[in-house]
Amino acid sequence: MARAFNFSAGPAMLPETVLRRAEQELLNWNNSGMSVMEVSHRSVEYMAMAKHAEQTLRDIMAIPDNYSVLFLHGGASLQFSAIPLNLTRPGESADYFDTGVWSAKAIKEAQKYCDVNVVCQNHQRIPEASEWQLSKNAKYVHYTPNETIGGLEFLSVPDVGDVPLIADMSSTILSRPVDVSKFGMIYAGAQKNIGPAGLAIAIVREDLIGHQRDITPNLLNWQLCAENNSMFNTPPTFGWYLAGLVFDWIKEQGGLNAMAHYNESKANKLYQAIDTIDFYANPVEPSQRSWMNVPFTLKDSSLDALFLAQAKEAGLYNLKGHKLVGGMRASIYNAMPVEGVDALIDFMHDFAQAHG
Numbered sequence: 518m519a520r521a522f523n524f525s526a527g528p529a530m531l532p533e534t535v536l537r538r539a540e541q542e543l544l545n546w547n548n549s550g551m552s553v554m555e556v557s558h559r560s561v562e563y564m565a566m567a568k569h570a571e572q573t574l575r576d577i578m579a580i581p582d583n584y585s586v587l588f589l590h591g592g593a594s595l596q597f598s599a600i601p602l603n604l605t606r607p608g609e610s611a612d613y614f615d616t617g618v619w620s621a622k623a624i625k626e627a628q629k630y631c632d633v634n635v636v637c638q639n640h641q642r643i644p645e646a647s648e649w650q651l652s653k654n655a656k657y658v659h660y661t662p663n664e665t666i667g668g669l670e671f672l673s674v675p676d677v678g679d680v681p682l683i684a685d686m687s688s689t690i691l692s693r694p695v696d697v698s699k700f701g702m703i704y705a706g707a708q709k710n711i712g713p714a715g716l717a718i719a720i721v722r723e724d725l726i727g728h729q730r731d732i733t734p735n736l737l738n739w740q741l742c743a744e745n746n747s748m749f750n751t752p753p754t755f756g757w758y759l760a761g762l763v764f765d766w767i768k769e770q771g772g773l774n775a776m777a778h779y780n781e782s783k784a785n786k787l788y789q790a791i792d793t794i795d796f797y798a799n800p801v802e803p804s805q806r807s808w809m810n811v812p813f814t815l816k817d818s819s820l821d822a823l824f825l826a827q828a829k830e831a832g833l834y835n836l837k838g839h840k841l842v843g844g845m846r847a848s849i850y851n852a853m854p855v856e857g858v859d860a861l862i863d864f865m866h867d868f869a870q871a872h873g
Contacts, residue, residue: 522857525835526665526810527688527708530852535762546758553758558751567746570761577764577772580697580720587719588747588757590736593687593706596717597626599737600683600702603729605631605656612636612655612680616643616671617664618841619685627659640667642802651677657701659683663807665709666839668799668846670807674699681725688809690718691767692851693777701725707756709809710851712763716756767851776851783849783858784808790862796869814844820872821845831864833857 523530546553547562556563571586580586589595600623605611610632613624617640627633634652637644651658658677663670665688674696675682681701690705697703702721708714719739727740735741741749767776788806791797797813799806815821821837824845828836838844849858 519832521832521834522853522860523834524847524849524853524857524861526839526846526848527706528714529709529848529850531712531759532763532766532852535759535766538762539759554755556754558748558754563754566761567752567757570757570764573761573764573768574718577691577767578695578697578720583723584697585719585721585723585726585739585743587721587739587742588752588760589717589719589742590715590753592708592715592717593685593704594622594626595737596685596704596719597623598630599719599733599739600657600659600704601627601630602733602737603739604681604725606730608632609656610634610652610654612652612658612677614649614658614660614675616640617661617667617669618839619664619666619687620659620661623659623661623685631656640664640669641800643669643671643805646676649675651680655680657681657683659685661685663689663809665807665810665848666812666841666846668801668807668810668812669805670809672805681722688807688848688850691763691773691776692780692809694773707760709848710763712759713756716753716760718760779855780808780849780851783853783855784811786855787811787847787849787858787862790865794865794869796873797865809848809850811847811849812838812842812844813847814838816873818843823872824868827868828861828864831860833861833864836861 543552549556611627612634614636615621615624615638624633636649636651658680660675662684683702684700686703687706688709691710704719707716721739726743729738729740791799791813796816799813815824825837836845836847838846847861
């Protein structure tokens with residue numbers, strides 16, 4: 518059976534070559550006679566694999582030496598709690614941009630631990646810097662560069678002065694180069710551009726480590742995780758292994774500059790089709806459109822179910838928009854080949870001609 522084009526927002530497509538290699542090694546990893554899922558995470562062989570994965574990530578992202586790279590449990594959402602627990606004391610404040618569902622979730626969790634100042638609140642557009650209400654005493658500033666559900670994206674890094682900038686890059690990490698030195702912390706769930714769900718990666722500037730509250734649970738304590746090389750307890754071993762294969766794959770493609778060119782080209786193709794076919798619409802300001810998550814609506818929403826059914830018959834899966842916004846959403850992460858985008862565009866043309 519041919520591979521489907523999976524437009525899911527996550528868990529998302531993985532590169533086929535990565536899956537093929539994992540398939541080949543599944544029962545006999547590293548000539549051990551065992552699956553990588555069965556090997557001790559403290560074995561010499563697994564530790565070498567983990568070290569290689571981290572170094573490859575450091576290489577492709579050009580991560581400075583004064584940053585720790587942590588491979589953690591719980592996806593990005595667990596860091597919603599870890600961040601204020603590691604960076605604030607009771608009564609201290611943090612600034613949060615509220616530009617969509619995921620930033621709003623981060624705010625709700627942070628409010629359990631610190632005072633939250635909302636810098637701006639708009640899920641339709643990213644306000645101009647002149648509209649931001651940054652506070653004077655914030656311990657950090659948090660934002661979500663790309664809102665997966667709404668398809669709204671910061672296409673430049675916000676200037677917040679000397680306050681540590683924290684970014685939930687779950688749906689943009691590894692899609693293009695990023696200057697890590699502009700951030701106090703970057704974190705991301707794996708299930709979009711890194712690997713399978715359940716793994717999170719945190720890239721933390723070392724001067725921000727070691728300030729956790731006494732009540733911080735061990736597995737949310739960045740210092741404890743860093744001191745134990747992300748192995749205070751058994752890590753998500755298979756996720757770490759697959760992430761390493763994905764990092765190798767990105768390096769083989771030419772690194773993040775090549776990924777940026779590829780991803781921007783795919784996104785531009787799809788947005789051009791949406792804008793030029795008089796049957797579809799995208800609600801996002803063109804200068805703030807996401808490269809990774811492309812929402813769109815049909816002229817007649819009563820055709821949504823038929824569109825999805827026929828798309829699935831054509832091998833185009835998981836195009837249904839999030840329940841909060843409706844319509845359609847095509848997530849086109851790194852592993853989505855241009856052939857998948859072309860197939861979607863061809864289908865959209867045919868559907869519009871049949872029903873427009």
